[in-house]
Amino acid sequence: MLNVTARQELLSRIADTISIVVEEARFDFSENGLNVRVVDPSHVAMVKLDVDAVAFETWEVEEAMVGLEMKKLKELISLGGADDIISMTYDGKGDVLMNLGKIDRSSRPLDNNTLNPPNLPNLDLPCSVTIRGSELAQAFRAARQVGDLVTLSIDQEKFTIHVSGPNDSVTVVYGHDELQGITCESPAKSQYSLTYLVPLGKVFSSIESVTIAFGENFPLAMDFTFSDGSGSVKYFLAPRVEQEGY
Amino acid sequence: MLNVTARQELLSRIADTISIVVEEARFDFSENGLNVRVVDPSHVAMVKLDVDAVAFETWEVEEAMVGLEMKKLKELISLGGADDIISMTYDGKGDVLMNLGKIDRSSRPLDNNTLNPPNLPNLDLPCSVTIRGSELAQAFRAARQVGDLVTLSIDQEKFTIHVSGPNDSVTVVYGHDELQGITCESPAKSQYSLTYLVPLGKVFSSIESVTIAFGENFPLAMDFTFSDGSGSVKYFLAPRVEQEGY
Amino acid sequence: MLNVTARQELLSRIADTISIVVEEARFDFSENGLNVRVVDPSHVAMVKLDVDAVAFETWEVEEAMVGLEMKKLKELISLGGADDIISMTYDGKGDVLMNLGKIDRSSRPLDNNTLNPPNLPNLDLPCSVTIRGSELAQAFRAARQVGDLVTLSIDQEKFTIHVSGPNDSVTVVYGHDELQGITCESPAKSQYSLTYLVPLGKVFSSIESVTIAFGENFPLAMDFTFSDGSGSVKYFLAPRVEQEGY
Numbered sequence: 001m002l003n004v005t006a007r008q009e010l011l012s013r014i015a016d017t018i019s020i021v022v023e024e025a026r027f028d029f030s031e032n033g034l035n036v037r038v039v040d041p042s043h044v045a046m047v048k049l050d051v052d053a054v055a056f057e058t059w060e061v062e063e064a065m066v067g068l069e070m071k072k073l074k075e076l077i078s079l080g081g082a083d084d085i086i087s088m089t090y091d092g093k094g095d096v097l098m099n100l101g102k103i104d105r106s107s108r109p110l111d112n113n114t115l116n117p118p119n120l121p122n123l124d125l126p127c128s129v130t131i132r133g134s135e136l137a138q139a140f141r142a143a144r145q146v147g148d149l150v151t152l153s154i155d156q157e158k159f160t161i162h163v164s165g166p167n168d169s170v171t172v173v174y175g176h177d178e179l180q181g182i183t184c185e186s187p188a189k190s191q192y193s194l195t196y197l198v199p200l201g202k203v204f205s206s207i208e209s210v211t212i213a214f215g216e217n218f219p220l221a222m223d224f225t226f227s228d229g230s231g232s233v234k235y236f237l238a239p240r241v242e243q244e245g246y
Numbered sequence: 247m248l249n250v251t252a253r254q255e256l257l258s259r260i261a262d263t264i265s266i267v268v269e270e271a272r273f274d275f276s277e278n279g280l281n282v283r284v285v286d287p288s289h290v291a292m293v294k295l296d297v298d299a300v301a302f303e304t305w306e307v308e309e310a311m312v313g314l315e316m317k318k319l320k321e322l323i324s325l326g327g328a329d330d331i332i333s334m335t336y337d338g339k340g341d342v343l344m345n346l347g348k349i350d351r352s353s354r355p356l357d358n359n360t361l362n363p364p365n366l367p368n369l370d371l372p373c374s375v376t377i378r379g380s381e382l383a384q385a386f387r388a389a390r391q392v393g394d395l396v397t398l399s400i401d402q403e404k405f406t407i408h409v410s411g412p413n414d415s416v417t418v419v420y421g422h423d424e425l426q427g428i429t430c431e432s433p434a435k436s437q438y439s440l441t442y443l444v445p446l447g448k449v450f451s452s453i454e455s456v457t458i459a460f461g462e463n464f465p466l467a468m469d470f471t472f473s474d475g476s477g478s479v480k481y482f483l484a485p486r487v488e489q490e491g492y
Numbered sequence: 493m494l495n496v497t498a499r500q501e502l503l504s505r506i507a508d509t510i511s512i513v514v515e516e517a518r519f520d521f522s523e524n525g526l527n528v529r530v531v532d533p534s535h536v537a538m539v540k541l542d543v544d545a546v547a548f549e550t551w552e553v554e555e556a557m558v559g560l561e562m563k564k565l566k567e568l569i570s571l572g573g574a575d576d577i578i579s580m581t582y583d584g585k586g587d588v589l590m591n592l593g594k595i596d597r598s599s600r601p602l603d604n605n606t607l608n609p610p611n612l613p614n615l616d617l618p619c620s621v622t623i624r625g626s627e628l629a630q631a632f633r634a635a636r637q638v639g640d641l642v643t644l645s646i647d648q649e650k651f652t653i654h655v656s657g658p659n660d661s662v663t664v665v666y667g668h669d670e671l672q673g674i675t676c677e678s679p680a681k682s683q684y685s686l687t688y689l690v691p692l693g694k695v696f697s698s699i700e701s702v703t704i705a706f707g708e709n710f711p712l713a714m715d716f717t718f719s720d721g722s723g724s725v726k727y728f729l730a731p732r733v734e735q736e737g738y
Contacts, residue, residue: 072391072414075391076388076391079384079387079388101384102381102385102418102419102420102424103384103385103388103416103417103418104416104417104418104419105388105391105392105414105415105416105417106414106415106416106417107413107414108413108414135594138571138593138595139594139595141571142568142571142595142597145564145567145568145597146597167599167600168564168597168598168599168600169597169598170595170596170597170598171595171596171597171598172594172595172596173594173596174594178594318637318660321637322634322637325630325633325634347630348627348631348664348665348666348670349630349631349634349662349663349664350662350663350664350665351634351637351638351660351661351662351663352660352661352662352663353659353660354659354660
């Protein structure tokens, strides 16, 4: 049994975050909150999104797993403003009922057997920096202007975002003092695809602190919270290891 | 002889309303005001628009019928702001002269023989509701997200807008108390195409009261006024009767 | 050696103005300021742009000629707001270094041998008018709605912009008193292509005074300044002479 209501703004943030990676997702509701784990079709990027029940306006939930199309959720969201209340009701079988103002939308949920939330890697990443989300979004956007493959490098003193194109390069260097935090046991450098990173910009633009952790040829992990910490997101991205013979 | 001036905002509303149904229209000017009757090429939707002379800034008119392309009128409108004054002059032959600020545009009117204003149905529709235009526009937009064919149903207690898609449905129910008015002799239900209804949203968004009248497999009639009642619009839409064997 | 900084707004205006005519341009920096001369690929329109060193925030320059792609300059500009400071550094060989906030962009300059700034005509044009830029932009936009070939005509009393299409015409007449200035030795009339003139609108919209000079089948010259007169632009456009036998 599921009966929850949320401000449009919260659902919008959830749908936008998941949409970075997938079109369809299984929403796992439990007594304590909502958990979503998704991986993109190429198995390069993953998102783990957890929202505590307190972030919602009302929360009456026994365990429920609901497969939803992000497009349909966004369609309903598009009908309202940030402060409008959206409800979602599901009795475990049949349709998911959503409401916004006078509008009731009934959707057959996706077959959960076709939605396989990934196992998330348990990573111990040696380096991390904490930075304002809008700064990171701008840097990724600048980097994308000259190429697709970004090199992140870090040591105890600075964090560097760098892309080289055939005739151009973009470099963004954040010194120790320009970051909200930096931790680095030993210098590291790794490459990632901006095709996956740039779409994060829309979500990042209103996030005060994003923590980026990575290591030499390790996956990248980005963490941030929203709704006063009751929502949290972990984003994983596989490294682009340049192989010999390529 | 025709010599009228109007605020850009009024002409914009007139052009937008007519454009819902046609690209070309005959504007019938008389001593008392402007009358336009148009039917879409499929003969499914009609608009009857009447604007009293008082809605215009100046009005010097002997009878005149002027065939205009909505695109040209909108082009001139697009050059000005809401408060700019646009004039239209026509001596019954030759070109129509329009002016906005320093700009004079001369257009050869369309041949009135190719423009045949339809005869409008004289309908006695058994049921009607009155509702805020922006609410109706939102409901049509929500309905369009799941299908094209909307079912309107009504009884003395409520007015319902419903669409079923293959996996989704949208239902909007307005109870007696949530409407500005409801009249219904006997319950009725009828289907209409949202392809025709959704474009009305642009016009409806600023209309305080729209009256929708319909009946079982009858055409739909929508009435609203603008410019403090000196402009009035009647929109007709044929029902989509599901035929046996389909 | 080149080491200059400018407000984003200034560079944006420079890049927009040059982009009216070309994708690539040679920026000639000297002790006193920046000079750019460009001609469009069809050799129909030319721009001469001069910006005094005082319009920049800082200016440390020995002579330098730098070939730049407008697209790249605009990409960097797009990352900042009007008040952000952008720097450009070049040591005469190697790459051009540009900076906006934390972002460093390095670009290999274009080969100056492929960029040939045109010789500008030395014209003594018999007639000229001075007019607000936004008015001129609106008139060109209105004219473009009915055709491509605009006729400018002038005498001591008025300046007229006119286009005839197959069924429509647009005429804009500015009387003596409606212009900031008019000079005309003998009446003149000449035709120009709006395909070249309309894109000027974006630049003109914030310009207080544009001076247009032309003569019978002469090129058109438009002059305007920005940044309190420290930036000046001269735009030349070849006439469209209707030839016999065409």
